[in-house]
Amino acid sequence: MSTASRERILAAAKANKPEELPLPTVPDFGGEATIERFTTVLTGIGGTVVRMAALDELEETLQQLFPEARNTSSPLFRGTVPVNSQTPTGILAEIDLAVLPGEIGVAENGAVWLPEANMLHRALPTITQHLALVLDHRRIVATMHQAYAQLPHTGGYGKFVAGPSKTADIEQSLVIGAHGARSLVVVLY
Amino acid sequence: MSHAIRADKFLLDADRTTWHDETLWFVREKRDRAVYAVPEFQELRELASGIKNHTLSRLDLYLREFESAAQANGVYVHWAADAAEHNAIILDIIQKEGATRIVKSKSMLTEECHLNPFLIKHGIEVVDTDLGERIIQFRDEPPSHIVLPAIHLKKEDVGDTFHTHLGTDKGESDPQRLTEAARQHLRAKFIAGEVAISGVNFAIAETGAVVVCTNEGNADLGVNLARVHIAAMGIEKIIPRLSDLGVFTRLLARSATGQPVTTYTSHFTKPAPGKAMHIVIVDNGRTQQLGRPDFRASLKCIRCGACMNTCPVYRRSGGHSYDFTVPGPIGAILSPNIDMKKHASLPFASTLCGSCTDVCPVKIDIHTQLYKWRQVLGEANEIPASKKWSMKFMGRVLASTRVYGLGGQFARKALRLLPHGLTHAPSMNAWAVARELPEAPKQSFREWYAKQPQPAVQPTQPQIPA
Numbered sequence: 001m002s003t004a005s006r007e008r009i010l011a012a013a014k015a016n017k018p019e020e021l022p023l024p025t026v027p028d029f030g031g032e033a034t035i036e037r038f039t040t041v042l043t044g045i046g047g048t049v050v051r052m053a054a055l056d057e058l059e060e061t062l063q064q065l066f067p068e069a070r071n072t073s074s075p076l077f078r079g080t081v082p083v084n085s086q087t088p089t090g091i092l093a094e095i096d097l098a099v100l101p102g103e104i105g106v107a108e109n110g111a112v113w114l115p116e117a118n119m120l121h122r123a124l125p126t127i128t129q130h131l132a133l134v135l136d137h138r139r140i141v142a143t144m145h146q147a148y149a150q151l152p153h154t155g156g157y158g159k160f161v162a163g164p165s166k167t168a169d170i171e172q173s174l175v176i177g178a179h180g181a182r183s184l185v186v187v188l189y
Numbered sequence: 190m191s192h193a194i195r196a197d198k199f200l201l202d203a204d205r206t207t208w209h210d211e212t213l214w215f216v217r218e219k220r221d222r223a224v225y226a227v228p229e230f231q232e233l234r235e236l237a238s239g240i241k242n243h244t245l246s247r248l249d250l251y252l253r254e255f256e257s258a259a260q261a262n263g264v265y266v267h268w269a270a271d272a273a274e275h276n277a278i279i280l281d282i283i284q285k286e287g288a289t290r291i292v293k294s295k296s297m298l299t300e301e302c303h304l305n306p307f308l309i310k311h312g313i314e315v316v317d318t319d320l321g322e323r324i325i326q327f328r329d330e331p332p333s334h335i336v337l338p339a340i341h342l343k344k345e346d347v348g349d350t351f352h353t354h355l356g357t358d359k360g361e362s363d364p365q366r367l368t369e370a371a372r373q374h375l376r377a378k379f380i381a382g383e384v385a386i387s388g389v390n391f392a393i394a395e396t397g398a399v400v401v402c403t404n405e406g407n408a409d410l411g412v413n414l415a416r417v418h419i420a421a422m423g424i425e426k427i428i429p430r431l432s433d434l435g436v437f438t439r440l441l442a443r444s445a446t447g448q449p450v451t452t453y454t455s456h457f458t459k460p461a462p463g464k465a466m467h468i469v470i471v472d473n474g475r476t477q478q479l480g481r482p483d484f485r486a487s488l489k490c491i492r493c494g495a496c497m498n499t500c501p502v503y504r505r506s507g508g509h510s511y512d513f514t515v516p517g518p519i520g521a522i523l524s525p526n527i528d529m530k531k532h533a534s535l536p537f538a539s540t541l542c543g544s545c546t547d548v549c550p551v552k553i554d555i556h557t558q559l560y561k562w563r564q565v566l567g568e569a570n571e572i573p574a575s576k577k578w579s580m581k582f583m584g585r586v587l588a589s590t591r592v593y594g595l596g597g598q599f600a601r602k603a604l605r606l607l608p609h610g611l612t613h614a615p616s617m618n619a620w621a622v623a624r625e626l627p628e629a630p631k632q633s634f635r636e637w638y639a640k641q642p643q644p645a646v647q648p649t650q651p652q653i654p655a
Contacts, residue, residue, distance in 0.1 A: 143435065167321075
């Protein structure tokens, strides 16, 4: 019975824990918050970085990057497939390209924070065949410490995405495109 | 059966053993390159260790805080004292949902609790969706590494398995094509999944969120397409604040595989509208370990696997030789807490070189604990008689100058006179099973020294104060 176990676990944790130790303060280690660093790291883990001068060049940029994408979905422009939190799985599974706004880029590891509010549907960033994250270059920070310091909260769901889905589970051979998006482009403006 | 006997089986295939050894060392080297690129890495290890020590020292309070925050997020929180209760809770949730198709992402805890066979026995289809886990699920094997579950297999083995289960071409062993076949197969499972089970890398007391780190994206895909998410976590997964994740996400992937971070670091806080989220908090021996001052630091583990990749014994004996959910050095200090008798040989599966301690991102004193478990096992009479008596005998010999001198004389003589077949007989001398004893010298250093001319000037005796 769960309630009895709850009491038992909490009582045992209380009885067996060591004397209280202090919680360390985590410093801001500084670091390099540059586009160059972000680009080098993300490229090194299988992602691509594309620069554009302003947000209004987005559709043209994507047209060049993904000329064959038929089913596209995005909150930033009129894609071919409108998606919201109620969109059935069958429709999501057919999407070739999702273009979503990222919030924060992390230079040390190439990760981009993607909150639920920017995803249209929670499954969209992983079920789409290809993913493009659109990021204001001024939102690049150096480290994960700085990224978390800038997050007001993590919402109902949210994630850092660093590169395309990948695996090395067969003989440690790196294969890009495991279950999630086969490619990841970060479009910086 | 002891670790050494199971390791013998792994060692029968010398080429494969060498490959295993070199592949894991390669992962260790990748870890080093990633670590050296971060100037503050050692400070981060110290911080991570400090945060975990602090959390364990207030564990009951943080568990309460986490529970309240999660409940305020609309999440159902369950408590399981042991594996059986964990399994029963999960089965109950699935049955109440009327679900039969389950997709699961990696969780060492559900492995520890043997959830899969339990659910299958109750007519529930469970599909492991991490590629490595799917491979070993097809083969009905346990994982041999906590981060690289199928590291004991070669691509040809995977090719054979996929030929049987997924209908790939016979002899196909290209990792790219095999992964693509698994992608297509598992997409269908994700789309059909009704309930998704995930593990938990970090549980944040402050927000009630659970954080799951994957490279493949299988946790996100499974959870976000299913109606219900069940996250299973040990009580030691708690960290106090969201900001603490800055420390742990910088350490985890670098220590595990040498990546700067996992592809996905996903924060599950609230269920999506119309869906449900459950968190099962499991003890299963952890509060007992918390009560052992010498061993409680093992609860700081973040399951990166760095200690396995660096361990000279693990690399040459394979994960299955440990016969425990978590193999390698960390497994060897966790397992005796669960079942001392069954796992009595594991703390001896180490050279005590300390490499595990050196790479541990949360600074667990792994090799010291291995040494301490040996004392505990000795006291409890859980070591084989041959080891026990030879240790007692050596203890006597080494404690007395006279006996040691005589013993040396005897051994040198015996080694010269007795036939090789006897001095190296496996039944008499386990040490010499794969080693040659040195050629015995005519005299010992002490005998030689005694025959040297005495120095002309005697050194002055130091004055000992009264």
